[in-house]
Amino acid sequence: MRLKEDFFREEVRCDYLINSKMKRIWGKELEILDKFDEVCQKYGLRYFLAYGTLLGAVRHGGFIPWDNDIDVAMFRDEYEKFSEIAEKEFKDPFEFQKNFFNLAFGKIRIKGTTAVEVPYLDDKINQGLYIDIFPLDDVPKEENCNESYFQIEKELAILAQHPDIYIDQIRQGFEATLTSQIIVDLLRLSPKDRIKEYEDFCLKNVGSSKWCGYIHGVAFANKKPLKKEWFDTIIYLPFEGKEYPVPLDYDNVLKSLYGDYSKMIQGLSEHEKIIMDPDNSYDNYLVGGEFFDEKFWR
Known part of the structure; x- marks a missing residue:
């Protein structure tokens, strides 16, 4: 010590x-x-x-x-x-x-x-x-938050870690970028596998932005x-x-x-x-x- x-x-x-x-x-x-x-x-x-x-x-x-x-x-x-x-x-x-x-x-x-x-x-x-x-x-600068890639990244993060919140948002009128079939397929996965899908997506897109964040x-x-x-x-x-x-x-x-x-x-x-x-x-x-x-x- x-x-x-x-x-x-x-x-x-x-x-x-x-x-x-x-x-x-x-x-x-x-x-x-x-x-x-x-x-x-x-x-x-x-x-x-x-x-x-x-x-x-x-x-x-x-x-x-x-x-x-x-x-x-x-x-x-x-x-x-x-x-x-x-x-x-x-x-x-x-x-x-x-x-x-x-x-x-x-x-x-x-x-x-x-x-x-x-x-x-x-x-x-x-x-x-x-x-x-x-x-x-890689994340967008704030004014570009609706760009397709970053919206997918954000939705994958929420769906992987807080699926209940994500589904509740959809029920309240949120227009998801992910297709219904992708959402269903991801929900069938274990929490561990959903996070793996999110991490793989992030890793494939390293270098796509000049900005970063957790x-x-x-x-x-x-x-x-x-x-x-x-x-x-x-x-x-x-x-x-x-x-x-x-x-x-x-x-x-x-x-x-x-x-x-x-x-x-x-x-x-x-x-x-x-x-x-x-x-x-x-x-x-x-x-x-x-x-x-x-x-x-x-």
């Missing part, structure tokens, strides 16, 4: 108290990030800190004080190469999960810890602490597309005592994602509905486990 003992002490950053438990959570996530960085260097794969983790590196030199997770991103072709070698590279206590609960991105978990999402308290799969790995796909975020979270050229050159910034890759033009990336990112807005993490424990295994918190609490199950 590269972190010094005083890292794990309770402290106040930006008028926000970070307790020792959260520091231990951060420590486990950094352990995963360091392993991920090691593997990417071994295979010459490019990645960069993303979203709140990129913001934390630029503005704080580490975690945003009220954040509790780590995000990284890779272009689609690099992400698929990484996925192919991940299983053999991430051995105990690490585990790579692709398309966790049918969402089209990856996670690397560390055993002996807990990051249980409340809706999945009865799922026995590994739910240890993790980092998220987001694939960046398509699930573009489709659902109003995340703006990002210029690929902003990622052409990589630099390294410190994050909790070690340097990691970020895009040289991080200023434009962060402005596109957050606007005036110099303003610090204390808010709840998007991961508030996750039970996190750096010291005990997730199975203790699942239904029937030693620490299972009925209040989370309501």
